[in-house]
Amino acid sequence: MDYEGEFLKGLIELQYGGDVVEELKKLSKNVSWAKGWPEDNKVFWNAEAFMWNNKISKEKKEVIAGELNGSKGLNGLGEERNLDLGCGAYSYVRSVGFDFSEKMLQFNDNLVERVKGDLEQELPFDKDAFASVTAVFLFNYIKNYEQLLLGVKRVLKPGGVFMMVLFGGEVNEWQRQKEVSKLNFEEWRKCLKDVGFEVESYKKEGLWFFKCVNRKII
Template sequence: MGLDFKIDSETDFFNGLIELQYGQEDLIEMKRIAQKVSWAKGWPGDNVAFWNAEAFMWQQKIEKGKRELIKDELGFLSSGKNLDLGCGSYSYIKSVGFDFSEKMLQFNDNCVEKVLGSLEKKLPFDEVGFDSVTAIFVFNYINHYKSLLLEVRRVLKQNGHFVMVLGNVNDWQKQKEINSFNIDEWKEVLKKVGFVVEFEEKERLWFFKCVKSVNVLKSEN
């Protein structure tokens, strides 16, 4: 009986998510149903519940061409050990995947290891353990972005690469954005934290390709 109830609520919630794609959802009803689904409680206000729900269609939510472009741009990292922050259900190169959404991690089939945790806290990895770190469509959602960048530096080997990609995902995900810095502002932040930065814009995607430099300033947030 209890199991039937759970399956029904999940199915109802899934149906709502599909309707959401077509702008035909009943948000009040969906919020009510989400309360009965363990991984969606608090949706869409709760961030983990929000991204858990996005996980089911996430691989299709980014255009194939953009996925291919990003994959090509990250190709130079593929021989090393990469940490993919906010990996979601899609890592572009083989990585240790890190995300706070268990559902996103569940669907990601390009991870050598999956680690569940928050990017707003100290990362659960040793110093200088990675050849590279990637963060694709992630930093717009982070409050303590400077602390996180310092953490990226900490876990990177000397001269290791950090690649951050930013770009418009879609309006529904935009509601979760916390910051919207321009290119120069991001460059400045990255340099202050201790990266040498190269920037490229391709197909309206921003690629910040960084190398860990020797000097570092302290975080203010």
């Protein structure tokens, strides 16, 4: 039996609302990279990688790309050296991509470098290593988000920009099971300011944008 093929077919059914979780759990035991699905976070995201490019609409992608790259966003800084945290299978800016899912990293074709690691741990980069940092649809999945924000400040050059993008509405129930930090718009803004960023925040097309300038050196 082609367990991997059956597992991947089941994931597609799941995406369209099929009641296949228990069947997929059984199949996952015979797929080397899927053992522990869906409880194990890294394995969960490895499986999501196969569907990822269909999950975000073309319209939303265009809005995000426009805001990140435009004058209100990175304004050319990203071309210098951008770090994309939780880059997944899609980066909006050519980047050093950081993610704990090797499948996501493998499918992402906008990376100059792929770094596999856990964002709940300290970032493995030098102080002032990046001109800009991006994080799209990530922070709701990070428990130690304050520690990560301090890490972003450390690896970002003085005057560098951190762009954080979040989905304003409810994400689908399947992905929601992995959310560990649910702050509202004002709470995220306050948190970013408390870390020491100069913050400009706005909402557009159901998305939340936080442009954070690194004015302090820590």
